[in-house]
Amino acid sequence: MKRRTILSRLGFLTEADDVGRKQRQAISELLEKLSKKEKALRKELEDEKSESGRRKLKAKLKACKAQRKKGEALLEDS
Amino acid sequence: MIRRILLPVIFGVLAWGFWISPDFKEIAAGVAIFLFGMIFLEDGFRTFTGGLVERILTRITDRYWKSLTFGIVSTTLLQSSSLISVITISFLSAGLLTLSAGIGIVFGANLGTTTGAWLVAGFGLKINLSSYAMPMLVFGVILVFQSSRTLKGIGYVLSGIGLLFLGIHYMKEGFDAFKETIDLTRFRMLGFAGLLVYSLIGMVATVVMQSSHATLILIITALAAGQVSYENALALAIGANVGTTVTAIIGSLSANYQGKRLALAHLVFNVFTGLIAIVFIHQFVAAVEWFSVRVGIAATDYTLKLAVFHTMFNICGVIAMSPAIGIMVRMLTRVVPEPKIAFIEPKFLNDSILEFPETLFEAAKNETLHLYDSALEIITHGLNLHRHVVLSETDMEAFLETDRTLIDIDLDTRYARSVKALHSAIVGYLSRAHAHLPQDYADRIYLLRKASGEIVQAVKDVKHLRKNIVKYVRSPNATVRREYNALRYPIAMVIRTFDRLRKQDPEVDVLDFDQFKILINEDNSVATGALDGLIRDGRVTPEMATSLMNDYGYARSIVWNLASAGEILFGHADAAARDAETLLRLDEEEIEGLLGKDAPSEDVRQ
Numbered sequence: 128m129k130r131r132t133i134l135s136r137l138g139f140l141t142e143a144d145d146v147g148r149k150q151r152q153a154i155s156e157l158l159e160k161l162s163k164k165e166k167a168l169r170k171e172l173e174d175e176k177s178e179s180g181r182r183k184l185k186a187k188l189k190a191c192k193a194q195r196k197k198g199e200a201l202l203e204d205s
Numbered sequence: 206m207i208r209r210i211l212l213p214v215i216f217g218v219l220a221w222g223f224w225i226s227p228d229f230k231e232i233a234a235g236v237a238i239f240l241f242g243m244i245f246l247e248d249g250f251r252t253f254t255g256g257l258v259e260r261i262l263t264r265i266t267d268r269y270w271k272s273l274t275f276g277i278v279s280t281t282l283l284q285s286s287s288l289i290s291v292i293t294i295s296f297l298s299a300g301l302l303t304l305s306a307g308i309g310i311v312f313g314a315n316l317g318t319t320t321g322a323w324l325v326a327g328f329g330l331k332i333n334l335s336s337y338a339m340p341m342l343v344f345g346v347i348l349v350f351q352s353s354r355t356l357k358g359i360g361y362v363l364s365g366i367g368l369l370f371l372g373i374h375y376m377k378e379g380f381d382a383f384k385e386t387i388d389l390t391r392f393r394m395l396g397f398a399g400l401l402v403y404s405l406i407g408m409v410a411t412v413v414m415q416s417s418h419a420t421l422i423l424i425i426t427a428l429a430a431g432q433v434s435y436e437n438a439l440a441l442a443i444g445a446n447v448g449t450t451v452t453a454i455i456g457s458l459s460a461n462y463q464g465k466r467l468a469l470a471h472l473v474f475n476v477f478t479g480l481i482a483i484v485f486i487h488q489f490v491a492a493v494e495w496f497s498v499r500v501g502i503a504a505t506d507y508t509l510k511l512a513v514f515h516t517m518f519n520i521c522g523v524i525a526m527s528p529a530i531g532i533m534v535r536m537l538t539r540v541v542p543e544p545k546i547a548f549i550e551p552k553f554l555n556d557s558i559l560e561f562p563e564t565l566f567e568a569a570k571n572e573t574l575h576l577y578d579s580a581l582e583i584i585t586h587g588l589n590l591h592r593h594v595v596l597s598e599t600d601m602e603a604f605l606e607t608d609r610t611l612i613d614i615d616l617d618t619r620y621a622r623s624v625k626a627l628h629s630a631i632v633g634y635l636s637r638a639h640a641h642l643p644q645d646y647a648d649r650i651y652l653l654r655k656a657s658g659e660i661v662q663a664v665k666d667v668k669h670l671r672k673n674i675v676k677y678v679r680s681p682n683a684t685v686r687r688e689y690n691a692l693r694y695p696i697a698m699v700i701r702t703f704d705r706l707r708k709q710d711p712e713v714d715v716l717d718f719d720q721f722k723i724l725i726n727e728d729n730s731v732a733t734g735a736l737d738g739l740i741r742d743g744r745v746t747p748e749m750a751t752s753l754m755n756d757y758g759y760a761r762s763i764v765w766n767l768a769s770a771g772e773i774l775f776g777h778a779d780a781a782a783r784d785a786e787t788l789l790r791l792d793e794e795e796i797e798g799l800l801g802k803d804a805p806s807e808d809v810r811q
Binding site: 149152154156161183191197198 | 779780795
């Protein structure tokens with residue numbers, strides 16, 4: 128049994144703490160996924176020659192990066 | 206299958222008929238012009254729907270006796286029961302009248318038309334409205350080009366009447382050859398059989414000559430020459446009274462179900478009246494003689510006697526049929542039912558699951574996806590794209606650049622049948638379900654309702670976008686084509702992402718929608734401000750530019766709405782993960798903030 132689960136069962140963690148913890152964990156997982164995606168996109172962008180293809184990849188990268196930054200800020204604040 | 210071959214078969218038969226008979230050609234052209242006139246007439250009257258004309262018509266026909274009087278007076282004035290009948294059919298088709306009011310007018314028209322014989326016989330007066338047909342057509346067409354809605358409406362009505370007469374004229378011309386074959390003496394016979402046969406001849410003669418009036422003149426001539434007996438002449442008049450309904454029947458071909466009901470009412474009334482006259486022929490003859498003696502009609506004045514007979518049996522018909530109007534309306538409603546539009550119905554929602562929140566949520570989600578499926582056809586075809594292309598791995602950009610085919614779709618009908626009806630059912634059901642749900646489910650159900658609203662909004666936006674998509678994606682101007690493809694591309698990709706999420710593709714998640722929200726902002730000249738330059742360089746006209754400005758708004762709305770619906774429908778099953786997705790998703794302000802920030806490749810290396 129995990130430490131936090133034991134603490135939660137013993138009543139040292141409130142329900143809100145638990146929800147917050149789960150959310151932070153989910154954000155961390157998403158951030159990990161986003162980082163991987165960014166790396167792959169960066170690589171794709173380097174290989175992409177066509178202008179329109181680059182525009183589309185840039186939009187994808189922008190979204191990825193903005194989401195990652197937003198997630199990092201959220202984790203920092205919590 | 207039958208439908209598919211029906212039209213070519215009809216065309217083939219008509220072409221063969223035109224080849225072998227010039228008369229047939231004229232009759233068919235007459236019917237076509239007549240129907241064209243009916244369409245004009247209906248369009249014209251439709252412009253008055255909800256206005257003064259409708260209010261006046263409603264007021265003067267809201268009681269049976271009023272509509273009957275209206276029919277009598279208008280037919281007496283215009284001396285054409287056929288015209289009054291077809292105008293009433295178009296009133297009904299345009300929704301300006303109720304069926305019972307229409308029936309009253311048609312009954313009245315049958316009485317009004319009997320005044321024609323009186324006018325001819327008594328005063329030698331003959332109103333020939335057809336002589337006004339050509340001027341009506343000319344004035345009508347001039348009015349059709351006016352900008353005022355009322356004048357345009359009057360123009361359509363006048364042109365319609367003009368075309369009706371022109372059509373009748375051609376039908377008459379075509380039937381002229383057959384007129385010679387009408388030999389009233391050939392079937393000379395007495396008794397009941399004679400009555401039936403001559404009624405039939407009278408009917409056919411009226412159809413052939415397209416005028417009950419012409420038949421009456423033929424009857425009077427034949428009677429005066431001793432070619433037919435007096436009783437047979439009366440039977441001919443009865444037949445003419447039935448034959449005259451053919452005009453209304455032809456007119457109803459282009460009318461809606463209400464117009465068809467009225468044409469049938471006209472036929473039923475005239476056949477029923479004819480049967481009364483045939484059955485009680487001896488009583489009618491006696492009554493005519495009695496009346497003629499009282500008012501001083503000469504024994505040989507068959508014109509007036511026929512007028513008396515015509516009036517008498519029509520009055521009898523009205524008296525006999527009036528109490529049965531309600532029954533007649535019910536019968537007509539059953540025989541000619543209102544065509545049912547095949548609306549798409551909910552597949553997953555039913556009252557038995559109202560008490561089970563999880564099942565209800567799943568059913569509501571499936572129904573929203575059902576709505577999405579119905580909407581998808583309209584959205585893709587509205588954007589001139591095939592679903593199989595959008596949902597495949599096809600290189601969308603290359604496809605958009607090369608594809609020039611035009612997809613035909615009636616967006617309004619499709620929307621009414623498959624989206625609006627289903628959306629209404631979902632909203633109605635979920636509103637009822639709301640009362641049965643615990644708060645957490647109520648919130649999720651609220652989101653599903655929001656998603657279905659967003660899907661519907663996307664369809665509405667496509668309806669706006671469609672006009673210029675059709676116009677510009679096939680334009681020879683490469684710049685405007687590119688700009689419109691730049692609007693279509695992110696929408697198509699949102700749809701593709703939606704589909705991949707639905708298929709639970711592990712490579713995709715709801716955060717992927719954000720890239721297309723960015724793309725629609727960055728990859729077109731409206732959002733980037735490059736449009737002014739394109740106008741200055743003459744690469745797009747100001748008209749194209751204004752279209753683009755409006756359509757950018759619609760396209761952006763489609764992307765955001767479909768993405769939002771996708772985020773709701775395919776958010777993570779786990780609540781915490783779903784919340785995390787919602788928190789990381791970019792909002793409108795954040796997307797706007799990214800506009801113009803370039804070089805993301807360097808950016809991401811930071």
